[in-house]
Amino acid sequence: MSDASQPSPVLPPSIPPLADLLRDAHVVALPLRNRFRGVDVREALLVEGPNGWTEFSPFVEYETEEAASWLAATIDFGWGPSAPVSRRRVEVNATLPAVPAELVPGILARYPGCRTVKVKVAEPGGTLADDVARVAAARKYVGDDGRVRIDANMNWTVDEAVDALLAFAPYRLEYAEQPVRTVPELKALRELAAPLGVPIAADESVRKATDPLAVARAGAADLLVIKAQPLGGVTAALGIVAEAGLPVVVSSAIDTSVGLSMGAHLAASIPSLPYACGLGTAAMFTSDVTREPLLPVDGAIDVRRVDVDVDLLRAAAAPDIRRAWWFERVRAAHAELERRAAS
Ligand SMILES: O=C(O)CCC(=O)C1=CC=C[C@@H](O)[C@@H]1C(=O)O
Numbered sequence: 001m002s003d004a005s006q007p008s009p010v011l012p013p014s015i016p017p018l019a020d021l022l023r024d025a026h027v028v029a030l031p032l033r034n035r036f037r038g039v040d041v042r043e044a045l046l047v048e049g050p051n052g053w054t055e056f057s058p059f060v061e062y063e064t065e066e067a068a069s070w071l072a073a074t075i076d077f078g079w080g081p082s083a084p085v086s087r088r089r090v091e092v093n094a095t096l097p098a099v100p101a102e103l104v105p106g107i108l109a110r111y112p113g114c115r116t117v118k119v120k121v122a123e124p125g126g127t128l129a130d131d132v133a134r135v136a137a138a139r140k141y142v143g144d145d146g147r148v149r150i151d152a153n154m155n156w157t158v159d160e161a162v163d164a165l166l167a168f169a170p171y172r173l174e175y176a177e178q179p180v181r182t183v184p185e186l187k188a189l190r191e192l193a194a195p196l197g198v199p200i201a202a203d204e205s206v207r208k209a210t211d212p213l214a215v216a217r218a219g220a221a222d223l224l225v226i227k228a229q230p231l232g233g234v235t236a237a238l239g240i241v242a243e244a245g246l247p248v249v250v251s252s253a254i255d256t257s258v259g260l261s262m263g264a265h266l267a268a269s270i271p272s273l274p275y276a277c278g279l280g281t282a283a284m285f286t287s288d289v290t291r292e293p294l295l296p297v298d299g300a301i302d303v304r305r306v307d308v309d310v311d312l313l314r315a316a317a318a319p320d321i322r323r324a325w326w327f328e329r330v331r332a333a334h335a336e337l338e339r340r341a342a343s
């Protein structure tokens with residue numbers, strides 16, 4: 001962990017004119033097979049830059065300051081320098097929404113060859129008993145040699161997290177992702193839960209923080225979840241990985257296959273990947289924007305650019321009112337990037 005100075009706000013090497021970002025942009029709405037993080041339909045703006053297709057898809061509730069970092073990623077992947085890749089395939093985990101245990105085998109069957117399952121837990125309205133049943137079903141599906149991790153998306157207190165990790169002990173968790181909300185709580189839990197031997201992963205404490213390295217500097221996590229769009233793109237994310245000095249897992253932002261290609265290129269540019277990556281999420285959609293979606297095959301996805309299909313784009317097109325909303329969102333995020341560049 002190097003002594004990083006205060007991070008500068010995310011900014012791509014250069015900002016193309018707004019017209020280049022909007023001229024041939026498409027806004028799609030892809031239905032999810034199962035509700036995930038309160039989302040049933042995932043909207044995304046797709047545009048082709050000189051490097052190929054790229055994606056802008058901050059979650060709809062995110063404000064302009066946060067969305068601007070996602071647009072920096074869009075620009076970096078579509079217009080910026082390409083990082084050297086050291087692998088052509090990336091091992092991925094299956095992603096299990098907060099579903100009843102009886103649905104687990106059917107959902108995991110959509111991730112052929114995946115030996116790791118990430119289980120969503122601590123869903124508002126759910127119970128720890130529901131979570132234990134879901135984790136048990138995942139462990140049963142992957143067998144003793146498989147790996148099971150959980151993601152609580154900050155929804156426990158430290159005491160609730162200790163109780164939950166004790167309840168999951170029979171299922172031998174690979175790690176627990178963002179079990180609690182703040183960096184001090186992560187640090188407290190990491191110390192309290194050390195005897196349980198469950199590594200603590202930071203996700204929101206990285207991607208939603210002013211300083212994505214603060215959690216590493218605080219010694220509050222054993223590993224970091226790294227997401228391409230939220231962290232400002234492949235180039236910016238590689239800088240965070242280089243400074244963090246911790247193991248990392250590259251994960252998706254529930255992107256279309258275009259955004260997953262960005263994540264795959266990020267993962268392929270990181271020398272060591274000790275964990276399966278959360279990039280199997282094309283399997284969460286009922287349709288995609290390419291005839292060759294980055295679906296998991298033999299437990300991995302390809303590291304390749306994705307060409308969209310005009311018929312699939314047309315079939316997935318969002319309503320005009322949503323297209324206008326996304327275009328305005330690009331305008332606002334583009335203005336924020338230009339403000340950052342001028343300051
Ligand atoms: O990591 C994975 O298996 C898939 C990606 C994933 O779980 C998430 C993507 C985007 C937002 C969140 O809902 C969730 C996460 O918190 O990691």
Ligand SMILES: [Mg+2]
Pocket residue numbers: 151153177178203204225
């Ligand atoms: Mg997470």
